[in-house]
Amino acid sequence: MNYAALIPLFPLVGFAIIGLFGRRLGSEKVIGSIASLAVLASFVTAVAVFMGLTSMPADARSFTVPVYTWIATGSFSVDIAYQFDQLSILFTLIITGIGFLIHVYSTGYMHGDRSFPRFFAYLNLFVFMMLNLVLASNFLLTFLGWEGVGLASYLLIGFWYDRKFEGSGIVWTGDAAKKAFIVNRIGDFGVLLAMFMLFNAFGTLEYATINAQAGVVLGGQETLVTMITLLLFLGCTGKSAQIPLGVWLPDAMAGPTPVSALIHAATMVTSGIFLIARTNVLFAMSPTTMAVVTGIGITTALIAGTVGLVQNDIKKVLAYSTVSQLGFMFTALGVGAFTAGVFHVMTHAFFKALLFLGSGSVIHGMHEEQDIQKMGGLKKYMPITYKTFLVGTLAISGIPLFSGFFSKDEILWFAWLNGSPILWAVGALAAFCTAFYMWRLTALTFLGKERFDHHHVHPHESPKSMTIPLIILAVLSAVGGLLGIPHVLGHPLHLPNLLEEWLAPIFANGVALLPKHTGDHTALEFTLMAVSVGIGAFGIWLAHSLYKDGTEKARALGARFSAVYKLLWRKYGVDEVYDVLIVSPIVVFSRSFLWKMVDVVLIDGIVNGSARFVASTGNVIRRIQTGVAQHYALIMMVGIIALIAIVTVPMLK
């Protein structure tokens, strides 16, 4: 199945065509079609590869396609090779499938934008890089993709570089883009260090070798494994917006909404989960790291969830929701429920892409209005957007039979089983927040009175190119969970957990290293399931009763608990804390010491000094270049004598 290597090639070709000839292609239709078809071609190929994999025996579902050896010198060789197995093909299907829908959606959303070709060139570039990230057979190529998606994300957040954007310490969209890029660089540094350490230990960066030999090479060196995995995890906190590097994601909403859907909800931000899943053996070898992952994950889930309760920008609510859901995924990975984590990646990709695209549809219909306090009653103007958004809300809130129910419930169950009841309780609280803020968002946007100015705003349903992707995603959000029916439900009904069976070989080695919990917990599991459904329903009911008629009731409540409200509104003062603890000291230190002392005096001194030295040496040497041939001959003669002396004098002894 060597044709599998074409999967990342299509978007690259799309990027090249649109990037080089975008302006000359002229019509938006042509550009949009090229970009969308490139991703569709990848998706179709990926489906074919997936079919091929299913026809193989379960333990042989993995093959590598070497594209070429970039360079092989001595002991170091860099292969451009793609690895197709259960994990990478799943991510590929998500990336290309949802990517295609979002490309189609964008042709409607970006209609009339003066930089239409640039947008699609970047979008194709992103898909190419993301596919490199997940399909790579070695760390180095993954890192190329890792940096590449960072670049694409930077370019797309700052796509409307001349627009203002309100954020903490941010004025322009370009600032938001920079913030995302710089914060990510910190994490990338961790990944880079981890790669150095892995290469030092294994002499290779191939996943297959590292996963197979991890026990032999790193066995007994828990400190080293912990360091490597923690550094990798630092990179994951950057890309996947976890504490402490999660501050960039809410500001990344400065980008166009399809970008938020594709990059900052469905695909790029899940690369952290992918990386841990890919190297699950290493992580499973370090209980310390697993505990850190769990702790960070659940804390992020709760904090982001509570901050989401009070946001008024439709996209910011979704952004905090994304951070919170990513926290759930890391919690799952941390307690060793790798399949549950990847399952949630998939369902989250469906419903969060749906919600973001739905919000984009609202923003589009409301003429760029993003404040939900100025919306309301949009149900009758935008029926399709409303219905699909409702499906997304129910899915993320964990209402039974919608996709989010299955994946979130599995995570909560494993949090209790492999972790502790407290972990479950915190998770359940975060799940309550999810249901609450999502219904608040739905109610304020689509239900109740119309609070917008009828003279200026004329809400309208979006074109078909935008609503059809919404409908497809809504169907997926509704039924996507059936791929991973938990055993407790599936067993009596004789329904298999397809996803778990599919991914089992990937995680077999990692899971084998972790402690096992056996025994029959059917009753407990059903109870917890009922409780968490109850919590979700309660959240929805509470939000509905508070917000169905607008924000007055909530405002009164907010006034009564103003301390709590302010705390949440200020995002626990995270930005201020960062400012006081990290940014200000760094700025002061940088300005007064690094800049004025080290840079101006020391570095500039050295640089300018050495530059002056080089230049003056050059000026001296050029004097030798007299232009007179006799002088040249003389210097040659001196050189000849000196060289002959060097070789013969030792021989005379």
Add this chain to the structure above:
Amino acid sequence: MQIDYIGSLPLIVIWLALGAIGIVIQAFVRDNTRLVFGYYVATLGLTGLAAIVLSGHKGASFGGMITLGGYANYFDALFCGAGIMALLAARPYLQKEESEVDEFYTMLVSSVAGMMLMAHASNLVVLFVGIELMSISFYVMAGFFRTSTKSVEAALKYFLLGCFATGFLVYGMSLIYGGTGSLAYGDIARTVVTQQLTYPTLFVVGTTLLVIGLSFKIAAFPFHQWAPDVYEGAPTAVTAFMSTAGKAAAFSAFVAVFVALLPAGWTSEIAQNQQIVIAVIAAATMLLGNITAVVQSNVKRMLAYSSVAHAGYMLMGILAGPSLGTDGMNGHHAIVFYATSYLFMQMGAFVVVGILERRDGGFLNIDDYAGLHHRHPVLAALMAVFMFSLAGIPPFAGFFGKYMLFAAAIERGFTWLAIVGVVSSVISAWFYLGLIVKMYFQDAKDSGHEAPAGLAGFTLAVSVVGVVFFGLFPQLLINIFRSW
């Protein structure tokens, strides 16, 4: 005498085309520049094709004076390709200067014939004939603008100093003959390996003189001083060719000669002193070339000094020698890779200079390039690619060449030399990137129109494709090298 006619076909084709048919065409056809131009492009194309087709045909010819296949044929193809690129770039340039004369094309092809002999030689006498054939053609080409004092001065300087260096080269060969009793590479190697040197001192002095003679051809310190003056004074199209293909040819001979003179590598006691000589030359050449390039204000001169520095980098490959094990970095392969990528990037840079150059010799100052990207976005972008590659920035071919050379040097324990190389690379970034800064971030002082690129556009396209392609797929070349 044993002659392998099939295997020698590339050489026979170019000799016949030059010596028999070309002369006749030039003697009997009037207004023939276009015909001669086309004829020689076809000749080089045919020769290069023959070399590629026959690259698997290994052996010896002309009574063992010449080796065939592999290494030599690779260089044949490289020289012919470079020759075609230079011919295409030269025609519009010469027309712009109103000095297009058919003899120019003959001289260029005859220099290619000399280079091919250098790569094929397995006898010092053949090597000498090749070097002289190439050099004499270069002397003539350097002085091709007969009415320009600069051009004539360059040719005369080149000729005088070249003769001086040739004297030492021949003297070195004779001493080697005295020490070993043979001029054939194989016999010399055998004598050295079996330690049957009659007069070791003669042999050592002879090899040193040979190194000196070749160092002149590659413009290594302290035998480099002709290079800036000649490269600046010669017509730009000529400079583009001689600073690239000429250097590659000298290195092709350098490598082959060293395989013969030091068959056991650098392990013997005699060799260690030689090693120091080469190391000193390499270090001094890199530093001096780059430091002096920093203070130049003329683009051609800057590139000339940088070309001196690149010779220093490549000498590191000679120092490293062939790889020790199967895993190690092969210094000679690194040289061939570097010479190949250097050919593309340096020729590309000089061709851009040639296109921009005015008839009166204007537009050669670095300051003239300010704001170039406004007027010539494509030329500026190409120049930027060539500069990045020359500075050794990935993913261009220049980066991998440098990486391989430095890695080879470090593997053989010459870490200090690699450090010198890195430091001088940093210095070189100053003027390479400085030119890019000029082109992109400064406002133009000058306006005006340059002649259209014409056929030279093809040369530029090939150059940029080569620089990018061999940066992305270096392994393709390395695999060819491994098959030798």
